[in-house]
Amino acid sequence: MIDDRQYIVTxxxxxxxxxxxxxxxxAVAYLIDFCIRLVVYLVAALxxxxxxGVGMGLLLILFxxxxxxxxxxxxxxxxxxxxxxxxxxxxVVKEDATPVDLNASLIRNLLRTADxxxxxxxxxxxxxxIDRRFRRLGDLAAGTLVVHVxxxxxxxxxxxxxxxxxxxxxxxxxxxxxxxxxERSPQLSSGRRAELAQLAFPELPPDxxxxxxRHVALYMQGAAQGxxxxxxxxxxx
Amino acid sequence: MKxxxxxxxxxxxxxxxxxxxxxxxxxxxxxxxxxxxxxxxxVTDAPSSTTSEESGDSLRDSLRDSLGDFPADYRRxxxxxxxxxxxxxxxxxxxxxxxxxxxxxRQLYQHRPPxxxxxxxxxxADFPRAVRSQWRWHVASAMSFxxxxxxxxxxxxxxxxxxxxxxxxxxxANIEAMYASDTRLSDGRGSDDDVMMFGYYIYNNISVAFRxxxxxxxxxxxxxxxxxxxGGFFGAVAGHLTNVGAGEPLFTFVIAHGAPEITAIIxxxxxxxxxxxxxxxPGQLTRLAALRAAARSGLPVIYGVFLLLILAAxxxxxxSPRDLPAQTKYLVGGLCWALLTVYLLFAxxxxxxxxxxxx
Numbered sequence: 217m218i219d220d221r222q223y224i225v226t227x228x229x230x231x232x233x234x235x236x237x238x239x240x241x242x243a244v245a246y247l248i249d250f251c252i253r254l255v256v257y258l259v260a261a262l263x264x265x266x267x268x269g270v271g272m273g274l275l276l277i278l279f280x281x282x283x284x285x286x287x288x289x290x291x292x293x294x295x296x297x298x299x300x301x302x303x304x305x306x307x308v309v310k311e312d313a314t315p316v317d318l319n320a321s322l323i324r325n326l327l328r329t330a331d332x333x334x335x336x337x338x339x340x341x342x343x344x345x346i347d348r349r350f351r352r353l354g355d356l357a358a359g360t361l362v363v364h365v366x367x368x369x370x371x372x373x374x375x376x377x378x379x380x381x382x383x384x385x386x387x388x389x390x391x392x393x394x395x396x397x398x399e400r401s402p403q404l405s406s407g408r409r410a411e412l413a414q415l416a417f418p419e420l421p422p423d424x425x426x427x428x429x430r431h432v433a434l435y436m437q438g439a440a441q442g443x444x445x446x447x448x449x450x451x452x453x
Numbered sequence: 454m455k456x457x458x459x460x461x462x463x464x465x466x467x468x469x470x471x472x473x474x475x476x477x478x479x480x481x482x483x484x485x486x487x488x489x490x491x492x493x494x495x496v497t498d499a500p501s502s503t504t505s506e507e508s509g510d511s512l513r514d515s516l517r518d519s520l521g522d523f524p525a526d527y528r529r530x531x532x533x534x535x536x537x538x539x540x541x542x543x544x545x546x547x548x549x550x551x552x553x554x555x556x557x558x559r560q561l562y563q564h565r566p567p568x569x570x571x572x573x574x575x576x577x578a579d580f581p582r583a584v585r586s587q588w589r590w591h592v593a594s595a596m597s598f599x600x601x602x603x604x605x606x607x608x609x610x611x612x613x614x615x616x617x618x619x620x621x622x623x624x625x626a627n628i629e630a631m632y633a634s635d636t637r638l639s640d641g642r643g644s645d646d647d648v649m650m651f652g653y654y655i656y657n658n659i660s661v662a663f664r665x666x667x668x669x670x671x672x673x674x675x676x677x678x679x680x681x682x683x684g685g686f687f688g689a690v691a692g693h694l695t696n697v698g699a700g701e702p703l704f705t706f707v708i709a710h711g712a713p714e715i716t717a718i719i720x721x722x723x724x725x726x727x728x729x730x731x732x733x734x735p736g737q738l739t740r741l742a743a744l745r746a747a748a749r750s751g752l753p754v755i756y757g758v759f760l761l762l763i764l765a766a767x768x769x770x771x772x773s774p775r776d777l778p779a780q781t782k783y784l785v786g787g788l789c790w791a792l793l794t795v796y797l798l799f800a801x802x803x804x805x806x807x808x809x810x811x812x
Contacts, residue, residue, distance in 0.1 A: 226558055228531040231538075233551050269645030273652030280656040284663060295478060295559070313555060314562045323748045326755065329667035330675070353670060356741060357728075357748040365552070388541045395456075395543035437456055437543060 222349060222361065224313050232313060235364040236350050239341055241304045242362055246337075248300030253282045284325070291321040305366040311359050324354035379435035380428065391436050398433035456542045463533060467553060470526050474553070477523070477560045527557040575756065578801025583753035584720060585797070590730065591723035594680055598719055601684035602691075609692030616693045619685070628690055632706070633699035651770035658714060659762045662721035666755055669725020670744075672733055676725030683718060705779050708786025710769035712793045717761035724751035724758075 222234040260278050264271035290298040296308035296316045308316045308324070316324075331340030331352045340352035349361060386394075401409055410422035413429040420428060534550040584591060609616055616625060661679065668675020694703045727747045735743035768789070 226531065226554070227562075228528055230531040230535050230554060232555055232558065233548075234555070269647075269649035273648035273650070276649070276652030276656040280652075280659060283660070309559065312562070313558055314564065315559050317564060318568075319749070319752055322752065322755070326663050327667045327670060327748075329664045330670040333671070333675075357670070357744050359745055365555075392541050392544070395541075399543055399545045 219348075220350075222363070224311075226313075234309070234313060234361065235366075237304075237306045237362045237364050238350050239344050241306060241364075242344075242350075243337075245298070245300035245304045245306055248303055249286070249298050250300075252299055253286060257282060287325045287328075288318070288321045291316050291325070292318050296321075301362075305364055306362055307365050308360050308362055311361055313363075316358075316360055320358040320360050323358035324352075324360050327354035327357055330354070378431060379437075380431035381435055382432045386436070394429070394433040394436045397429065398437060401430065456540075456546065459537070459540075459542065460546065466526075467530070467533075467550075470530060470557070471553065473523055473526070474556045474560060478556070523557075524561060527554075527561055530554055530557060575753065576760075579753050580757035581797050581800040583750065584757070587723060587727055587750065587754070590727045591720055594676065594722035594726055595719045597677055597680040598684035598715070598722070601681040602688035605685045605688035606692040609689065609696060613693075613696040616689065616696070619689045620693065625693065628694065629697065629699070632694055632702040633697050647770045647774070650774075651766050654766035654769050655763065658718070658766065659759060662718055662758050662762055663755075665718065665722045666725045666728070666751065666758075669722070669728040670732070671729065673726045673729025676722045676729065679725075680719065680722040701779060705782040705786075706773050708783060709789050710765045710773050712765075712786065712789035713761040714765035714769065716793055716797075717758040717765065720754050720761075721758045724754045727751055 220236045220238065222236055223231050224234065225231050257275075257279065261275060264275045264278075267274075287298055291308050294302070297306070301307060308321070310316055310320055328340075331337055331343070331354055333339045337352075340354075343352050343356065344350045347356070351361065355361065382390075397412065404412075406426070407422075409429075410426045413425035414420070414422055416429055416432075417425040530550065531554055534547070534554050537547050537550055605619060609619075620628075661683070665676045665679040668679060691700070691703060694700050728744065728751065731743040731747035732740055738746065772785075
């Protein structure tokens with residue numbers, strides 16, 4: 217099974233969930249970084265090119281810094297985010313979710329050469345696809361992960377709908393199902409919403425079922441703890 | 454408690470904590486770090502100084518002022534996340550709290566020791582110690598470089614015409630133009646070109662060193678290949694130029710910067726070989742753990758290689774092309790080799806001659 221989540225337990229005893237980033241967003245982030253580096257180099261070449269030998273020397277040093285220093289510098293100083301990673305809401309963290317430090321960043325970026333082998337990051341891609349946590353060779357050696365940091369959307373506003381108490385004994389999993397439905401319903405088509413609602417209320421016509429389910433879910437959102445009198449399996453884990 | 458009640462009650466707290474976190478994530482964290490180290494110093498110095506307790510308190514207060522009660526707030530937030538999960542609140546709320554806890558976790562448990570004090574300690578002892586602790590790999594790397602060089606050099610000494618099978622015609626013309634023509638190295642070369650070559654040496658040599666380290670990941674093959682290739686190439690150039698009677702311009706040119714440059718490339722190769730060996734024979738560890746240990750222990754060497762190559766680029770660009778008597782150049786070059794050897798072999802040894810570093 218492909219699970220893109222990684223669980224770690226903080227010293228406070230709270231399990232934290234990290235959402236791992238796969239090859240595609242990372243490749244896109246890399247391309248953005250690549251373009252930024254290219255533009256910086258071209259602009260610098262425009263100004264330094266006419267300066268002769270000194271300009272060439274500085275340009276070569278800049279090239280070196282862009283190739284090797286750019287990812288390390290950004291990862292260490294900007295919370296594991298190069299501009300490309302920032303644009304895609306990715307960040308590099310150590311395996312315990314603490315920020316990446318100079319040593320780890322250096323290892324993962326020096327070993328980029330090995331990931332590049334033989335061309336177009338083939339070795340890195342294969343490693344990422346084999347590894348359960350999408351780590352390329354550099355990540356494996358450095359003990360780092362690339363994770364999503366997308367801020368989740370704020371909870372859906374409900375526009376004046378009246379909550380409706382459910383007419384059955386609600387279990388914890390029922391409640392989570394309902395809350396999930398409420399939060400995801402803006403992303404669902406009305407047909408799909410009705411279809412799901414009819415699973416709960418097969419006796420009602422589709423639109424009424426969807427309406428009813430929404431109201432019950434709203435009630436659950438407001439009455440999350442109070443009304444649980446469910447059977448034994450409803451007890452909290 | 455109902456979810457909406459829960460959210461209404463703690464939203465101001467979460468918002469405040471979000472603001473604190475945004476503040477902590479800003480770049481001038483240096484200020485906080487400096488304060489934090491001062492507090493740490495005050496705590497460690499406590500027994501020796503009478504006023505330290507008082508100043509420690511005031512420091513702690515100022516730290517609290519700048520942070521709010523961040524650690525306590527963070528623990529409270531963790532509690533909220535655990536509650537939200539246990540009570541089965543909606544995934545959105547749980548995710549939001551999870552993201553906030555993650556940010557807090559990253560701020561609270563970051564580990565960033567100051568760089569400068571470590572740098573001097575690194576140069577004084579850590580770098581040579583790291584090299585010595587893995588001397589087998591560096592010797593292996595050096596042997597592959599030297600053997601390849603000796604082989605090609607010896608071949609060309611016996612059969613000079615064989616140079617055409619190791620170097621291309623264009624390459625031969627190039628190196629002959631550089632060292633064997635009547636024009637001296639410094640003729641027609643201004644400080645402009647010195648800077649250009651400096652940039653080139655930085656870019657090329659450090660990239661080669663980094664690549665030999667990374668190439669070692671493929672069971673050492675990449676590192677070995679780069680060592681043999683570079684050794685062989687230098688052997689070919691040296692052998693050929695000796696044959697055409699232009700050995701001296703070459704040797705006076707390379708001897709000084711060769712010390713840090715060749716040493717650095719060999720050390721990078723050795724660190725690479727160590728990576729490959731960790732994968733081939735991990736010993737008691739898993740391959741992944743062995744690879745990590747090798748990468749960690751190879752890092753000081755790589756930092757050192759980086760510094761050595763910058764030094765080499767300076768010497769190569771600004772000293773090596775100077776027109777000076779051959780004796781001077783050999784003397785300075787020999788001194789460079791001697792200093793570097795003594796440094797790598799003896800710097801950082803304790804009085805008993807032990808390195809005091811676990812293998």
